[in-house]
Amino acid sequence: MTDASSPTAFQRLWLSETIRLREEHAGPLEDTEANRLARAEHSELVERIQHRALLLARRDGQWQALQHWLQGARLAGLLLTLLALLSGIGLALAALGDGRQPVNVFWALGSLLGLNLLMLVGWLLGLLLTRDHPGALGRLWLWLSEKLARDASAAQLGPALLLMLQRQRLTRWGLGLLVNGLWTLAMLAALSTLLLLLATRRYGFVWETTILGGDTFIALTQAIGALPALFGFSLPDVELIRASGDAAIASEAARQSWAGWLVGVVLIYGLLPRLLLALLCLWRWQSGKGALSLDLDLPGYSLLRQRLQPDSERLGVCDLAPAALHQPQGGAHSQPGSGALLLGLELDDRRPWPPAPLPKGVANAGVIDNREQRRQLLEQLTRFPPERLAIACDPRRSPDRGTLALLGELARSSSATRIWLLPPAPGEVLDSARLADWHQAITNLGLQHGDSAPLSWLETGHD
């Protein structure tokens, strides 16, 4: 019996598949709690998915539906077993009769084995014919489960089982196990009944024919009995068979010989093939069942992976942002300076410098990039502050605090400062967001800026 709280591995797979199908059809389920519990309980992704499915199935009723289903299946199995046993007994009773009439050996054999062999051929044909279309059995199942499903939440149970089994081609072996197992039981019951009847009643055996010759029967009887004879079952000799053609022989030896033959034939041709096939199906079923697993490549499961076992997760902020960043200050030199100066700040060495011939009276301070140049320039300006200072910047660089602090420091050592934001080189465009960033930063410093060369301002002091 299955305990209500611990489903088997097979049932876990089945439920996972059911939940996957359900989510595929009806959209994602509310699963925060299930995900949390699954993450806490297991470490492997497969286990987490199955645990989540189990929790959701318990919550939404699929687990209960599955148990109902299993209950039904067990009941049906029990009934079928009973039917098989009864029909086996019935077969033997019908074949031998009540003993008042002599038993016609070939009638008895036909009724004991005929249907069995016919169905066996049918099953084998089905197995071979449906090889390329394994869905044939499945469709039948789907149709049935659709008709039997009582509510929507359980509707995916049938398809899920089928899809899962189909992946390992297990449906045919499962059904084969059922069919052959039942036939084995039926034949076992028939054989037992046969032995019981033969042990407790006296039967005479005859064979009859109208158009066939007696030799045909002798050959047939011996051919059929040859295989059981290898296993030690008695084979009636030619004389006995010929004699039984006329009337049932009363001698004990003859009766025992015929009875042994009959039992042997039923055992070897009736019971043994079914038993072997049932074992084959059982083996295939068990090995296939062991190989069943979740197909994590399915899109439904790939999405679950992101939620149940994230490859990347945020750890949060571990060093907070300050309330305000350090703000560089602008300003101007209080003493009037003299002269005009143009300099470039952190410019690309591919740009020509100076960008235009400088008017008379305007000094070129060059392009300032590294520490030494900065220090030298600041020393120079502190000693001889200029009246007008123009600083050329490339607005493709980002206006970082270091550059802005230097701009502020330079501005403080000159009476008037302008920032010249260089236009882009031909064929290039400026990022408007970054340009706006520059404008904002220069305005915060309290400086003036422009995108045209401030050469006349440098020369004369006005535009």
Add this chain to the structure above:
Amino acid sequence: MTEPLKLALVGHTNVGKTSLLRTLTRDVEFGEVSPRASTTRHVEGARLSVEGQALLELYDTPGLEDAIALFDYLERLDRPGERLDGPARLARFLEGSEARQRYEQEAKVLRQLMASDAGLYVIDVREPVLAKYRDELAVLTMCGRPLLPVLNFVASSQHREGEWREALARLGLHALVAFDSVAPPEDGERRLYESLALLLERSRPQLQRLIEDHEAQRRARRQAGNRLIAELLIDCAACRRSVAAQPVLEQGAISELRTAIRQREQRCVEALLRLYAFRSSDAKAADLPLLDGRWGDDLFNPETLKQLGIKVGGGMAAGAATGVGIDLLVGGLTMGAAAALGAVIGGSAQTLRNYGQRLKGKLKGQRELTVDDAVLRLLALRQQQLLAALDKRGHAAMDAISLGAPQETLWRQGRLPAPLNVARAHPEWSSLNPGARLEEAERAEQVERLRNDLSIQS
């Protein structure tokens, strides 16, 4: 249990540190990205795990902005007569008050780098090699942690990779990696982590594990993506509308079909985006070219007839193989036999009924509208292009992918894959048709076959 490897992403402001982190963690929502300077002002971490085991922690830091002044300041920290090494000098700096004032942001970066196993120094290779970047590197090397320069924006046309390589070599940084966070190269992640493994020999196993897991995940994503496309194609190929033969109704049906196909394609686009962890606004399919749809019926299509035969015959064979055998044994038509026979007949009858209805429609002068072969080829091409684009796309990319129509010659002609011809004969396989049966094992089998075809092509 090994400790996760800690990496700090450091660099100048606005070079794409947060973008690189987004791409490495496949998290489009991580942090904040903007073209403005100093967007990130805090230190924020993310963890990469494989099968629940944390392997790597990445920390996004604020940009360095004032390195020249800081370097100057650090050099002045030595008291007369002493000569401090890098970490000792930084320790003194971090204790001082300037580490909380002017160099507050820089101090954060240095603290984080000292707490990490290594640093990824992110470089915007479109920038010229300015003195401030050299000073940044000089300050960062004081931390005494290995630094791996990562050249970002190498896909840009104005990059100066050569200059940067030379400059870094002059600074003694010979191991470096080109990794564009918007369009990362196919093997970019592998090269990045392998270069790290050269710097951090002891962490090689966990980096190797990360590489292998990420590559396996990538293959799995591609497989899942192809399956989504296969589902779309089967859905569209099996879609069928029955229309009375009147021009007005026909036009209506065509536009209705077109809308249905458009919406189905958009659903596939969204599923692909979800699979690749992008935003649902990251791609949009353009309109389908105006096609008239495919008129005509598959009633006498060999596939239809074959399916009909297989279904009815197969149903019978299935019946023979199961219930019927057991029940006949019991001696007659018991209730069970009736049920089993009913199932067989039911399964086949549904096919027959379906076929009969279509036949009746034809006799009544109705026409059947299906999706044109060319549209199917177009959908396949377009979605495969999207899949390829998503596969290459970094999670830092901001612009949306637009799915235009590929070259006409590519989709106007050619054969359809066999599974689509099979699907034509199965209206019940399409989620766009009423009464769809999407769980049928045969459908799943054809989807799988089509997925294989698609993954061979791509």
